[in-house]
Structure formats: structure tokens, C-alpha cells
Amino acid sequence: MxxxxxxxxxxxxxxxxxxxxxxxxxxxxxxxxxxxxxQDESKLSYGPLKEIVSLDGFNFEEYELQVNDSIKIYTYLFKSHTKHKGNIFFIHGSGGNAAYWSQLYKPLLDEGYAVYAADWRGYGKADGTPNYKGVLEDTEAAFNDFMNKTKNDNLKTIVYGMSLGGQLAIKITVDNQNKVDALVLDGAFESAQQIAIDYAPFQFLKNRAIKHPEKFNQLYVGSRDIKEIKDIPKLIIHSVNDVSVPISHGKKLFKNALEPKEFWETKTPHIMTLKNISNQAIKRINNLMDM
Incomplete structure (x- = not known):
């Protein structure tokens, strides 16, 4: 024994x-x-790309924007080759940079929309390291610059946010409801907390994320903030095949959004709507502008 x-x-x-x-x-x-x-948010939430892809073939202007004493970011205003019909403030997701996603702007530009895109701190040529508060500060500075550069054309303004950028798009729209004519979200987060819960590899990390929402910066929470947007048409796009952000996030955002609103369920990979089904996307965006 x-x-x-x-x-x-x-x-x-x-x-x-x-x-x-x-x-x-x-x-x-x-x-x-x-x-x-x-809980290192700079690594958990952001995947900045420093390399700038070629923008040959695009009609654009690049701007240097001083956000504060220590942070300088770069923004891009892409102009359409056709009749100018509207302006889009485009907020990219956690990966890449503003130039990296330029192929997604092409169908918008071809339709006559101007597209303004900005890099957060740490992305592209921008200084610093991305963090929750910082990327909001960068986005707010870029939006103010965008409005200054488009204020004289009297055309409608769309805020377009994809993936992590969706939460920021909601926040910008909430704070500027008299300036925004439509909101488009593609594969957007419900909240940083819910993403942490979804991705936690061990139960103790999942439980910590569930029990401690205060650990996640509450400056902007998509599913909460979208309830405050009134009388602005919203197009919420999410794919059933999205393996990066579950479709439950998009459905929660849609449920909490006020009318007028539309939920478009697609079958593309994550945030590939403008690339894979651009004609359908343009048609729905045009319809949104007519609401």
C-alpha cells in the first residue's frame, strides 16, 4: 500500500x-x-502598422496634426475623381493604419464621397503608443480638423467606424449630433469589456473581466453610448462569418440604437464589406443619406 x-x-x-x-x-x-x-491595453487592443503602403493612383492630401505637446498624428483627405456628393470620416480598426486600408475607400471615392482618415498615436508616422484615452483624443482632434476642412461644401457628413473604430465612431457621433448626418458601423465592438470576455483563454481571466467592468476605461462604450444618438440614420453591418468580432456585438448595438436604423447581416470576412460586396454597400450608404 x-x-x-x-x-x-x-x-x-x-x-x-x-x-x-x-x-x-x-x-x-x-x-x-x-x-x-x-491588462496591458497597448498590446491587447492595438496592432499598429508603421509601414505606409503606396497611395499611387489616389487623389489625396496628407496633413500633420499636433494633438498635444507630445503627440503628432497624420491624417489623409482622399478626394473623389467624380462629382462630390458627401464626406466620410473613416475610423479604422485596431490593425494596420489609415493608408493600409485605402483599398476600402476606393468604392466610396468612385461613388463621389470624399474620405478623411486619420492614424492614432503609434500608427503610421504618428508619435507615441496607442491607449484607450489617447486614441479618443486623436480621433476627436482629427474629427475637428475634418469638419474644418469640409465646412464650406455644405454636403452631408457620414461617420464610418469599423471594428474597434466603431466604438469611437459612436462616441464622435454622440458628441457631435448637430454635425453628423449618418453613422455606419461595420463589425463594431459592443464594448472593450465584452471583447475581453470573448477572448479570455482561461476562466479566471473571463471571470475577472465579467466582475470588474471598472477595469475597462468607460470613456466610450458602444452599446451604452449608441442609445444617446437621436434622429441620425444608422447602418449597422455585421457578418455571420465574422470570427474576430462575434455577430452578437452588432446585434446588441442594433438593439440599443434608436430609430432610424438598419441592420445588414452579411457573409463576408471581418470588415470586408467595402471590398467584397462594394456595390451593395454603396447602395445602402446612398439610401442612408436619403433618409
Missing amino acids: KKILKIIGWVLLTILVSGIGFSVYKYNTDDMLRAMIH
Whole structure:
């Protein structure tokens, strides 16, 4: 019996040591897990690209924008080659940069919309490191610049936010309801907290995210803030095939939004609406402008 107990003890000790060893290995080699444990938002939420892709073939102007004493960002105003019919303030998602997503602007430009896009701190040529408060400050500064550059054309303004940029698009629209004529969200987050819950690889991280909403900056929460937008047409796009942001996020945003609103369920990959089904997207955006 003693021999059996000794064997069992050694087996349990081996399992324990192996588990600890694997956990240490996982912690030291998995950047995302380490970021989740330490709640490092700069790594959890943002994937900035510094390289600027070629913008040959686009008619655009690049601007340098001083956000505060330490942060300088860069913005781009893409102009249509056809008759100018409206202005779009485009807020990209957590990855890439403003230039990287330029192919998504092309169908909008071809239709006659001007597109203004900005990089957050740490993206493209911009200074600094992205963080929750900082990207809001950058987006607000860019929106003010956008309005100054388009104020004399008397055309309608659309705020278009995709993925993580959707929460910022909602916040900008809430704070500027007398300046925004329509809101488009594509694959947008319900909230940073819900994304953390969805992506938590271990139950203790999931439980921590559920029990501590205060750990997630509350300056802007899409599903909460969208309730405050009144009388502005909203097009909420989400794909059933979206593996990055579950469609439940888009449905929650739509449920909380006030009329007028439209939910468009697609079958594209995450935020690929303007690339994969551009004709349908343009038609719905045009309809939105006519509401």
C-alpha cells in the first residue's frame, strides 16, 4: 500500500511540476496571455502598422496634426475623381493604419464621397503608443480638423467606424449630433469589456473581466453610448462569418440604437464589406443619406 501511495504521490507531483512548467513557459512565450494577465491595453487592443503602403493612383492630401505637446498624428483627405456628393470620416480598426486600408475607400471615392482618415498615436508616422484615452483624443482632434476642412461644401457628413473604430465612431457621433448626418458601423465592438470576455483563454481571466467592468476605461462604450444618438440614420453591418468580432456585438448595438436604423447581416470576412460586396454597400450608404 505504501508503495502504491508513493507512486501516486510521485505522479501527482510530476503533474503539478509539469503544469507549473507549462504555465511558466506559456506566460513567457505568449505575448497576448501576458498582456491579458497584466491588462496591458497597448498590446491587447492595438496592432499598429508603421509601414505606409503606396497611395499611387489616389487623389489625396496628407496633413500633420499636433494633438498635444507630445503627440503628432497624420491624417489623409482622399478626394473623389467624380462629382462630390458627401464626406466620410473613416475610423479604422485596431490593425494596420489609415493608408493600409485605402483599398476600402476606393468604392466610396468612385461613388463621389470624399474620405478623411486619420492614424492614432503609434500608427503610421504618428508619435507615441496607442491607449484607450489617447486614441479618443486623436480621433476627436482629427474629427475637428475634418469638419474644418469640409465646412464650406455644405454636403452631408457620414461617420464610418469599423471594428474597434466603431466604438469611437459612436462616441464622435454622440458628441457631435448637430454635425453628423449618418453613422455606419461595420463589425463594431459592443464594448472593450465584452471583447475581453470573448477572448479570455482561461476562466479566471473571463471571470475577472465579467466582475470588474471598472477595469475597462468607460470613456466610450458602444452599446451604452449608441442609445444617446437621436434622429441620425444608422447602418449597422455585421457578418455571420465574422470570427474576430462575434455577430452578437452588432446585434446588441442594433438593439440599443434608436430609430432610424438598419441592420445588414452579411457573409463576408471581418470588415470586408467595402471590398467584397462594394456595390451593395454603396447602395445602402446612398439610401442612408436619403433618409
